[in-house]
Amino acid sequence: MTLVLVAAVALINEQREVLLAERPEGKSMAGLWEFPGGKVEPDESPEDCLVRECGEELGIRIDPADLRPLTFASHAYDDFHLLMPVFACRRWAGTPAGLEEQRIAFVAADDLASFPMPPADAPMLGAIRAEMAR
Ligand SMILES: Nc1nc2c([nH]c(=O)n2[C@H]2C[C@H](O)[C@@H](COP(=O)(O)OP(=O)(O)OP(=O)(O)O)O2)c(=O)[nH]1
Ligand SMILES: [Mg+2]
Numbered sequence: 001m002t003l004v005l006v007a008a009v010a011l012i013n014e015q016r017e018v019l020l021a022e023r024p025e026g027k028s029m030a031g032l033w034e035f036p037g038g039k040v041e042p043d044e045s046p047e048d049c050l051v052r053e054c055g056e057e058l059g060i061r062i063d064p065a066d067l068r069p070l071t072f073a074s075h076a077y078d079d080f081h082l083l084m085p086v087f088a089c090r091r092w093a094g095t096p097a098g099l100e101e102q103r104i105a106f107v108a109a110d111d112l113a114s115f116p117m118p119p120a121d122a123p124m125l126g127a128i129r130a131e132m133a134r
Contacts, residue, residue, distance in 0.1 A: 001076065006084040007046035008037030009054065009062070010070060011092065016132045017106035020115055021057065024102045033105075033115040035086060046085050058104070060094040071127040075120030082120050088131050109133065 011019040020033040036057055040049045047064040054062050067087040075082045098104045107115060109129045 002080045004080045004082055005040045007040050007049045008035035008084055008086045009050050010035055010088045010128055012090050012132055013106055017108050018132055020105050020107050022103040029118050032118050057100055058096040059099050060092045060096050062089055062092045066091045070131055071124045073120040073124055
């Protein structure tokens with residue numbers, strides 16, 4: 001089974017809400033809500049990948065020094081095995097926008113359950129909620 005390395009970030013605002021982005025039409029798992037991120041390219045660190053993806057997908061600038069390891073997903077999909085480190089980040093420059101036509105939302109811990117997410121994400125939600133409450 002091919003191992004696919006994806007980096008993702010929990011962007012947490014001052015209201016203790018976390019940013020979710022809807023996977024666009026045409027991508028796998030379209031319509032499910034995810035933590036921003038993407039596949040780590042061969043020449044990148046996970047942190048570099050998130051700086052790039054947050055720029056491309058959301059139009060915000062993040063500093064790798066503000067990324068703190070939070071949790072990870074390890075999940076067997078039908079055609080690959082996902083390994084996804086997830087970082088917490090509470091500081092960024094700019095206002096997040098869905099630059100790839102995706103819907104985005106800042107979501108309170110109590111409302112996370114009402115956003116359908118990829119199956120890999122479910123086991124991480126306890127750690128994410130705990131981080132949001134800090
Ligand atoms: N970003 C992100 N991806 C997730 C999450 N949960 C989850 O199963 N995934 C899976 C979905 C995809 O199979 C993979 C991410 O791949 P992607 O297609 O979004 O990668 P990318 O942003 O680099 O996009 P692309 O250039 O390959 O189109 O990880 C999550 O919370 N965030
Ligand atoms: Mg992506």
